[in-house]
Amino acid sequence: MKLTRQQFLRVLPVTVLALSGCAASETAPASTEELVFDHACPLDYATQFTADCYEGGYTMLTLTESGEQFLVAPEDAAAVEGLPESVTVLRQPIRNIYLVSTSVMDLFLALDGLDSVTLSGTQAEGWYLDEARAAMEDGRIAYAGKYSAPDYEKILAANCGLAIENTMIYHTPEVKEQLERFGIPVLVERSSYESGPLARLEWLKFWGILLGKEELAEQEFARQVERLAPLAGQASTGKRCAFFSITANNLANVRKGGDYVAQMIEMAGGDYVFADLTDNGNNLSTMNLPLEDFYAGAKDADVLLYNSTIEGVVHTTEELVAKCPLLAEFKAVQSGSVWCTTQSFFQQSTALVDFVLDLHRVFTENDPADLQFLRKVE
Template sequence: MPMSRSIRTAISRFSAALAILLALLAAGLSLAGCSRGSSELDGTYRIGVRLEGGTGRVSIASPAKLVTSNGQLTLEVVWSSDSYDLMVVDGQEYSPASTKGGSVFDIPVDSVDATVEVQARTTRMSTPHLIDYTIALDSSSLEQGAPDQDAPSADNDATDSADAGEDSSPYRDIDLGCDLAHTGAVELAYATRFTVDEFEGGYRLICLANKDRFLIVPQGASAPQGLDKDIAVITAPLERAYHAASNSVCLIDQLGVIDAIAATSVNPQTCSIESLVGAVESGSCAYVGSYSSPDYERLAQLGCTVALENTMIDHRPDTRKKLQDLGLIVLTDLSSNEPTALGRLEWIRLYGMLFGREAQADEFFSSACESVERASQGKGTDKTVAFFYINEDGAAVVRRSGDYVSQMISMAGGQTAFSDLGDSEDSSSVTMEMESFYAQVRDADFIIYNATVDNSVSTMSDFLAKNQLLANTKAAREGNVWRCTSNMYQQMTKTPQIVSDLRAMLEGADSSLTYLEKLS
């Protein structure tokens, strides 16, 4: 019996629906294949990876190669630097498979969406040390086939050359204008505001981010003929320096070369570095008044050859010119512009080159990095910290999230209460009206009053008298208001100890520490 038209129509519709259903099932299976468990994978894949931790100057290639076999997953980690000679994963040590074009390691991972805590050892400083990192895999990016090794990762472009010793700093200019052969570059781990290049004969070129250049001439040698006129010549080691940068006194003290400072504008009455105070009191170092108007005649009498200034000199071009007219070379310490706390500290290596204490500087810096890493080993907390002071106008002055104080808070496991205030080349601090400031600080777990700038606060009563809104903050109500000691800014070399103090505060210390004092 022939089928009726209605039956044929029903069958046709059923067939179409079945085809759609099968197509959907096939699509579902295809999608499921992208998120299937590692036990179902076999072969070579490429997967997006993200690196966290460290300084941000080094990166890993993304996408990375992921090899699976018998349910075991192995991730190939390709660093943008060839200075890594060891990785540690779950206590197991791994050696690099290659160090050409970046250190390459094969490490195990649990799954395609794993977050792996690792350590990588860098050899870029005098003493190798481990740095903590986190590698996060992005399972949504998983694709069959190895990554294209010829295609550089976008994450690496900005860091490859710097980490490999071919510094990409825009201010670096190694053209001396003469025939000295360039032999290499000094690798810096954290500092970004100076570079150092080496030339035959032991000459070194320092380039600063303010575009100043200095040729360090070894003892017994002379400046090469034909040297560009914009390059100032400094003969090392320095012996008759004029020092006007209070933030770097501790670096010179750490190197044991205070006796090479013939004159200073660092006020001995407010200086916390005993060796400098003693030198002024004994007469071996002359206090010549403020950096803005030093005793020029005295500087000339003392035979000072180099003026070590901080960035405040940029606001006094007349002072700079008078110093230069006297024959002094002006070198501006830009460490305060470094984006990281360890970047500031690495300026000790520059001073080591100037004063002939390079080995001591490298050894100290390497040890300090290890100490900071040990102090930062504890797991992060959800505790927020507000660091500020109240200025004469009654406004709050806070530090940006990228500032070195904020970074030390992060190293200690805390979070800055002003995380929305990002980096700025213009200033590391922000002035806020009290109402908007209070909205951000009221729920902070801890308050640290910046007594380095405003030393008028030594008790809780002093603190609360600054503004009535402060009494309503969570930190004030719970008794978690601290102040930093007045000399903290002059103690750059104590960065590891400051981080340890911050960690102790976050963990509930109930008494004064070395660089933090609890208000009562």
């Protein structure tokens, strides 16, 4: 569900006050002789998982779309008998993780959980996170193959305790099956399917439970949400904004209206020019538009944001116009209000709030400097 700016402004002050701790679930899961339900951790935004806590420190993490369940058990807790075969038990501390989903790494860094990862599905040069790249260059994390072609021998030799994948793994289901056949639990995280930026960020709580750092996760999430509180009392700036890239086959790749990037533009006080853009038949957050349609929708936008993570960084107006001569006629190009994202943006999952604050400065200041994730196209 799309979170409009008005909804965001309404809910934020309440959310900031209600983020600490856990509360009783309205509908408590059934208890058993082995597991006695205690409480559920409240999720203010995320809908792709739930977390039910039981006496003795056990927590059941459920992925709502797939129904997959992972029972996180404390290190010294007794084994739970009679669990359904579909439930995967993860006993803390979870070590030697094979991390394939790149968006998870930054959340692990925020939770001081890098030492739990010893295998990566991305090579050192593919990381834009300095700590992750340094860990690979120092040999603390080894490359173990991409999602579709893992190095099973290396993964087994490392005594891998968990493989964390994204939904790309469903394109090669035999890989998931093989890992599980070798006794390696596979967790397919779905943070990218969350409807908004704060919902994605709330996966801090998911990984906090997994790593035994629930309190730190709660604190970090509350701190990030509170940083947005100053925007709650501000009206829309009225600035119209487009977020896009030009593909190699001369199409404009844009975000759909319900996408989290579109929501961040709204949170920052802007109006996303393709807010009404939707299509049926897939769950993709982007779509390609013919240049004529992109021109019609974005030529009068006050601000253009170029997405560098797909087709590379654009440094100058000349480079941008070379990709698409039509852009020379755009209002934002002529007024000099074109910005390019840094390539680290989509790996820095904890920086969504920083991006919103960057955008707010672009919408409200004259030529702001020292932005974290946006660079002016000169």
